[in-house]
Amino acid sequence: MLDQALQYAHAHRDEFLQELVQFLQIPSISAQPDHQPDMQRAAAWLASHMQQIGLRNVQVFPTAGHPVIYGNWLEAPGQPTVLVYGHYDVQPPDPLDEWRSDPFQPEVRGDDLFGRGTADDKGQLFVHLKTVEAYLRTGGKLPANVKFIIEGEEEVGSLHLPAFMESHRDLLQADVAVISDSHMIAPNQPSIVYGLRGLVYMEVEVQGPAHDLHSGSYGGAIKNPIEALCEIIDALKDNQGHITIPGFYDKVRPLDPEERAELARVPFNETQFRAEAGIEKTWGEAGYTVKEQISARPTLEVNGIWGGYTGAGAKTVLPAHACAKISMRLVPDQTSDEITELFRQHIERLAPNTVRVAVRKLHSGEAAIVDRHIPEMQAAAIAYERTFGRRPVFTREGGSIPVVADFQRLLGIPTILMGFGLPDDNLHAPNEKFHLPNFYKGVDTAIWFLREL
Amino acid sequence: MLDQALQYAHAHRDEFLQELVQFLQIPSISAQPDHQPDMQRAAAWLASHMQQIGLRNVQVFPTAGHPVIYGNWLEAPGQPTVLVYGHYDVQPPDPLDEWRSDPFQPEVRGDDLFGRGTADDKGQLFVHLKTVEAYLRTGGKLPANVKFIIEGEEEVGSLHLPAFMESHRDLLQADVAVISDSHMIAPNQPSIVYGLRGLVYMEVEVQGPAHDLHSGSYGGAIKNPIEALCEIIDALKDNQGHITIPGFYDKVRPLDPEERAELARVPFNETQFRAEAGIEKTWGEAGYTVKEQISARPTLEVNGIWGGYTGAGAKTVLPAHACAKISMRLVPDQTSDEITELFRQHIERLAPNTVRVAVRKLHSGEAAIVDRHIPEMQAAAIAYERTFGRRPVFTREGGSIPVVADFQRLLGIPTILMGFGLPDDNLHAPNEKFHLPNFYKGVDTAIWFLREL
Numbered sequence: 089m090l091d092q093a094l095q096y097a098h099a100h101r102d103e104f105l106q107e108l109v110q111f112l113q114i115p116s117i118s119a120q121p122d123h124q125p126d127m128q129r130a131a132a133w134l135a136s137h138m139q140q141i142g143l144r145n146v147q148v149f150p151t152a153g154h155p156v157i158y159g160n161w162l163e164a165p166g167q168p169t170v171l172v173y174g175h176y177d178v179q180p181p182d183p184l185d186e187w188r189s190d191p192f193q194p195e196v197r198g199d200d201l202f203g204r205g206t207a208d209d210k211g212q213l214f215v216h217l218k219t220v221e222a223y224l225r226t227g228g229k230l231p232a233n234v235k236f237i238i239e240g241e242e243e244v245g246s247l248h249l250p251a252f253m254e255s256h257r258d259l260l261q262a263d264v265a266v267i268s269d270s271h272m273i274a275p276n277q278p279s280i281v282y283g284l285r286g287l288v289y290m291e292v293e294v295q296g297p298a299h300d301l302h303s304g305s306y307g308g309a310i311k312n313p314i315e316a317l318c319e320i321i322d323a324l325k326d327n328q329g330h331i332t333i334p335g336f337y338d339k340v341r342p343l344d345p346e347e348r349a350e351l352a353r354v355p356f357n358e359t360q361f362r363a364e365a366g367i368e369k370t371w372g373e374a375g376y377t378v379k380e381q382i383s384a385r386p387t388l389e390v391n392g393i394w395g396g397y398t399g400a401g402a403k404t405v406l407p408a409h410a411c412a413k414i415s416m417r418l419v420p421d422q423t424s425d426e427i428t429e430l431f432r433q434h435i436e437r438l439a440p441n442t443v444r445v446a447v448r449k450l451h452s453g454e455a456a457i458v459d460r461h462i463p464e465m466q467a468a469a470i471a472y473e474r475t476f477g478r479r480p481v482f483t484r485e486g487g488s489i490p491v492v493a494d495f496q497r498l499l500g501i502p503t504i505l506m507g508f509g510l511p512d513d514n515l516h517a518p519n520e521k522f523h524l525p526n527f528y529k530g531v532d533t534a535i536w537f538l539r540e541l
Numbered sequence: 542m543l544d545q546a547l548q549y550a551h552a553h554r555d556e557f558l559q560e561l562v563q564f565l566q567i568p569s570i571s572a573q574p575d576h577q578p579d580m581q582r583a584a585a586w587l588a589s590h591m592q593q594i595g596l597r598n599v600q601v602f603p604t605a606g607h608p609v610i611y612g613n614w615l616e617a618p619g620q621p622t623v624l625v626y627g628h629y630d631v632q633p634p635d636p637l638d639e640w641r642s643d644p645f646q647p648e649v650r651g652d653d654l655f656g657r658g659t660a661d662d663k664g665q666l667f668v669h670l671k672t673v674e675a676y677l678r679t680g681g682k683l684p685a686n687v688k689f690i691i692e693g694e695e696e697v698g699s700l701h702l703p704a705f706m707e708s709h710r711d712l713l714q715a716d717v718a719v720i721s722d723s724h725m726i727a728p729n730q731p732s733i734v735y736g737l738r739g740l741v742y743m744e745v746e747v748q749g750p751a752h753d754l755h756s757g758s759y760g761g762a763i764k765n766p767i768e769a770l771c772e773i774i775d776a777l778k779d780n781q782g783h784i785t786i787p788g789f790y791d792k793v794r795p796l797d798p799e800e801r802a803e804l805a806r807v808p809f810n811e812t813q814f815r816a817e818a819g820i821e822k823t824w825g826e827a828g829y830t831v832k833e834q835i836s837a838r839p840t841l842e843v844n845g846i847w848g849g850y851t852g853a854g855a856k857t858v859l860p861a862h863a864c865a866k867i868s869m870r871l872v873p874d875q876t877s878d879e880i881t882e883l884f885r886q887h888i889e890r891l892a893p894n895t896v897r898v899a900v901r902k903l904h905s906g907e908a909a910i911v912d913r914h915i916p917e918m919q920a921a922a923i924a925y926e927r928t929f930g931r932r933p934v935f936t937r938e939g940g941s942i943p944v945v946a947d948f949q950r951l952l953g954i955p956t957i958l959m960g961f962g963l964p965d966d967n968l969h970a971p972n973e974k975f976h977l978p979n980f981y982k983g984v985d986t987a988i989w990f991l992r993e994l
Contacts, residue, residue, distance in 0.1 A: 119854035180856060186752060244854050271758075285757060289855040298819020299639060300970040303842045304738060304940030305724075307870060308834035309814070311824035314843040314865075315778070318771035325768070361762070366751020366861075371764035371895040381761035389756045390767040391858050396845035397866060401572035401697050402742045402903045403633060404868055404941075405844050405969050408819075412767075413850060415857055417760060442824040450855045487757025488857075516858050517753040 090539050092226035097218060097531045104531070105201070105524070107137070108214050111176075112194045112203045118154055118177035118244045127240055130176045131155045134238060141217060142224035143236065149256075151248035154240030158259065161220065162233045168464075168541050169233040171262035171501065173491055174213030174269065175242035178205035179516045186518035199524050206522035207513040212268035213238065215508060215530035222535060232538045235262055239491075242269075245289065245451025246490055253498045264464040265495045266537070268530065270485050270507030273355055275523060278472040278533075280465065281505040283384065283484030284492055286418035286455035288427050289391075292317065292435055293411045295444045300396075301406040310406060311442035314395045317410040320438045320445075321390055324414075329373040331388050331416075333434040336427065341420045343384055351379055354483045364512045383484040387417045413450070417486060424452035453490020458502050464541065468504045471536035475529050487515075506533065543992050545679035550671060550984045557984070558654070558977070560590070561667050564629075565647045565656045571607055571630035571697045580693055583629045584608045587691060594670060595677035596689065602709075604701035607693030611712065614673065615686045621917075621994050622686040624715035624954065626944055627666030627722065628695035631658035632969045639971035652977050659975035660966040665721035666691065668961060668983035675988060685991045688715055692944075695722075698742065698904025699943055706951045717917040718948045719990070721983065723938050723960030726808055728976060731925040731986075733918065734958040736837065736937035737945055739871035739908035741880050742844075745770065745888055746864045746899045753849075754859040763859060764895035767848045770863040773891045773898075774843055777867075781827040784841050784869075786887040789880065794873045796837055804832055807936045817965045836937040840870045866903070870939060877905035906943020911955050917994065921957045924989035928982050940968075959986065 097104075116130035117123040131148055135157050138146045143159035154177060162169070181191035181204045189195040194203030201211065216236070223230045237260060239249050253260060273279045296313030297306070326332055343351075356379045362370065372381035381387070395410030397403035418427055432447045439445035458465070460482050472480040485505070492503045508530035514520045550557075569583035570576040584601055587610050591599045596612035607630060615622070634644035634657045642648040647656030654664065669689070676683045690713060692702050706713060726732045749766030750759070779785055796804075809832045815823065825834040834840070848863030850856035871880055885900045892898035911918070913935050925933040938958070945956045961983035967973045 119856065120852065180850070180852060182850075182852070183753070243856075287757075287857070289857070296820065299967070299972070300636070301818055302940065302968040302970065303840075303844060303868060304740075304870060304938075305964070305968065306818055306835060307842045307939065308838055308840035309823045309825040309831045310818055310820055311822075312842055314846050315774060318774040318843070318846075321768060321771040322775040365754055365759055365763055367749065367763055367895070369764075369895045370762045371893070372762040378762045382759060385761060387756075387761035389760045389765055389857075389859055390771070390849065391756060391856060392849035392851045392860070393767050393771075393863065394847045394851040396843065397633070397635075398845045398847040398864075399573065399633060399635070402866065402868070403572065403696075403844060403969065404740070404742070404842075406842050407845070410846065411851075413855065415756060415855070417757060440824070442820070442822045485757075486760065487755065511758070514752070515755040515758065516856065517755065519752075 089227040089231065090535065093222040093535045094532060096226045097222040097535060101528055104218050108211060109194045111210050112205050113192055115192045116177050116240065117180050118241050119180055127154045127177065131157055131240060134176050138217065138236065141221035143220060149252065151252055153248045156249065156252050157238040158236065160235040161230055164230055164233045167232045168263040169235060170538065170541065171235045171237060171260060171265040172216045173265055173267045174216070174238045175209045175240065176238055177240045177243050178208065179243050183518060188519055200521040201524055202519055202521045204520055206520055207509040208515045208520065209242065209269045211522035211527055212508055212530065215268050215527065215534055218531045219534040219538065222531065230538060232541050235260060245453065247451060249491060250494050250498065253494060257499065260499055262501055265501055265503040266506055267489060267492070267503055268506045268508055269489055270487065270505050271509030271511055271513060272507055273481065273483065275510060275526065276476070276478065277355055278476045278478060278480035279483050280468055280480045281485040281507060282460050282482050283457045284455060284489050285486055286422065286424055286453050286490065287415060287488035288418065288424045288431065288452045289413070289415040289450040290431055291411065291413050291448045291450055293409060293446045295409055297406065297408050300408050303404045303406040307406050311440060312406055313443050314407060314410040316440055316443045317395065317412055319440065320435060321412060323438050324388055329371065333430050335430050339421045340386060343380065351384060351484065352377065354379065354481050382486040384419060386419050386422060388414065390414050417488065418455045420455045420457050422455065424454055428452060453488050454493035456492040456496060462502055464502065464504055467540035468506055468537055470540045471533045474536045475532040542680040542684065543988060546675040546988045547985060549679045550675040550988060554981055557667070557671050561664060562647045564663050565658050566645055568645045569630050569693065570633050571694050572633055580607045580630065584610055584693060587629050591670065591689065594674035596673060602705065604705055606701045609702070609705050610691040611689065613688040614683055617683055617686045620685045621716040622688060623991065623994065624688045624690060624713060624718040625669045626718055626720045627669065627691045628662045628693065629691055630693045630696050631661065632696050636971060641972055653974040654977055655972055655974045657973055659973055660962040661968045661973065662695065662722045664975035664980055665961055665983065668721050668980065668987055671984045672987040672991065675984065683991060685994050688713060698906065700904060702944060703947050703951065706947060710952065713952055715952070715954055718954055718956040719959055720942060720956055721959050721961055722942055723940065723958050724962030724964055724966060725960055726934065726936065728963060728979065729929070729931065730808055731929045731931060731933035732936050733921055733933045734938040734960060735913050735935050736910045737908060737942050738939055739875065739877055739906050739943065740868060740941035741871065741877045741884065741905045742866070742868040742903045743884055744864060744866050744901045744903055746862060748862055748897045750859065750861050753861050756857045756859040760859050764893060765859055766896050767860060767863040769893055769896045770848065770865055772893065773888060774865060776891050777841055782825050786883050788883050792874045793839060796833065804837060804937065805830065807832065807934050835939040837872060839872050839875060841867065843867050870941065871908045873908045873910050875908065877907055881905060906941050907946035909945040909949060915955055917955065917957055920993040921959055921990055923993045924986045927989045928986040
């Protein structure tokens, strides 16, 4: 049964790739209202594809936002049930002019497939769909029960997923969840992520004068809202890289020496990190290694800023507004609600009294840590070893997959993060890619995993 | 001759307004390459109109940028020659959604004409064209010789005007220049501006990573270019509002007690200033009055800022770039070259070594002061008094009209700034307007001025 599935998967790689390309051609950008029809199109395409490969009870559930797609195969009595999570929405592709090929006309260059959503997450979700197909098209059955829950709002904070999960607990009940939406350390070094950061994403708007003013006639006697915003942003970190929000670090679970030693054992090449980022020097919180800074410590980043005249040439304006998008990555045991409130209070305190400031939360999710010693983790470790010839290492990841905390909280199940991406996949950036050997090995790994459970 | 001209002007106000509206309907935005055809259209319309009203030798001079329009009437032997300067280009209209009516479909509401360019400068330039028309259509001649030089690059720093002036000194030779491109203190209080600030307009670009990065995977160990830019901007002023660029104030001509007393006599209503700007509190350089801050002291304003994701919703990006447009208003005896260099050095010094910074000059112009006691100033004062029933006050203005310094330097002539705008005209902002009674009184004043010279 396993061998036939593996053979099928190996023989159908070209078809798998062609189908994935079709899926990727739909610009399902959840953040942009213009792409609402594309979101519907992607959901319909996916549901139809799930039915074609033999999943049962495929349903498109409307939500207050983008739909959730569900499907299952539950004919393995006495076997565990795996809940596979993925998302069919993608990040906006801008800046468009930095792409070497059209983000929505995927292109294979060398061993890589380039396009928005290749790694995050359409390609990685496809790994599990093709695993189901390989089993059902050969032996007609799966070695375990599976359920799929695929959402369309991961890139905008999974706004409606927790409510959906709460109202569909029975439908989703399972023994373990599996998510492929993260990356391995290197093509030859599989890794399993056991810790994820949470996220709070805020928007800060500073209002100065009631309308844009001539900087010659008014400049000099009015607080400039861009300058006020820069003042606020500059005050959010000290010169050691520590975040200055009072209370921000109070709930942070300290890294004990044992875990720091374990994280230090994870292969991490700082030279390669700098090369991937295109920087000469790293910069971060004093007292922590780069690996710790990007995975196990909380952070704050300004994701966007705008105000005044930003077109070609010169406009001598003293602007009315300035805005910034600012997000914080959280670690256990910080909670998004508390950090949101501390951030809001701090911004309001920092704002000079010559401007008005508005602080809005755009979305949030909680950090999570999964116990590395449960049997499902070991099944995954074996599956990786069979496929890659090497035991995976266990590591923490800097990104946020809030659904991991939700699965724990709402369904009471642990999550195995089987990431098949690579560190240089350019997630959320121009020239996103998926390493095709990892796509194919991912299918093999997932085929093994269902057997080893 | 004077009476007939005045009568003609009074009888033709409706026609004057209709013609002005035609001129304003051409969106001659010099900063935006898309509007290149509109610039050509505005230049052609203007040249044709100048010929229609009786000016001679009307020519459209191409430049490396937008064309300069020239025309004259020189048949008053023994009389002085006045060089009238104006500009047919306008500021970009954005933010468009804050306009109550289309910026390029001018609308009369109450006593005001709303539209981009109404006050700055098409409407004020029209004052002098209609003055010529009123004299030539009635007596067939003018009481003084006039030359018009009308450029299309004032809003982008008059890049090619100095070179044009240098190569056309004979054509432009005159006894005095007149510009209506500034404002009066109030509808019932005429004023003549004798001092203007200079300008240096810079762009600062901060480059962090080579491309946009996922803030989860990289955030925490890389200097964020938006944060670096905010740090730089925040360091440009101290908490007393002083600009921190070393040497910035070295050449500033101090305000002596006599001039401070004179400026304090100029009617200035701070409550009204705050109401116009829509602010509760002013903020500026410690030790100076608001009137001094906005006219007689050098300033620095951030005119625009952008970087990272600025669209709808949330994108968790650690951006590659951040940019700001930053301009400084200069006073005598600061020079734009020296301030440009001091600014550049200071920015480079402030930039952390974890990012790269590029500093570009977009344009510049020099400050100017004109002697209030020359006879042409007195002629203007009489003309205002005849029309408005009140002597004008002499004041300094915060804006920049670099051509005033150029007229002094290249043609050796003083400039009379006969502004007919008002402080609340929303120059460079949404809902720019021109107070129509000032348009009509402006024509009367200019008719008187030519006689009194």
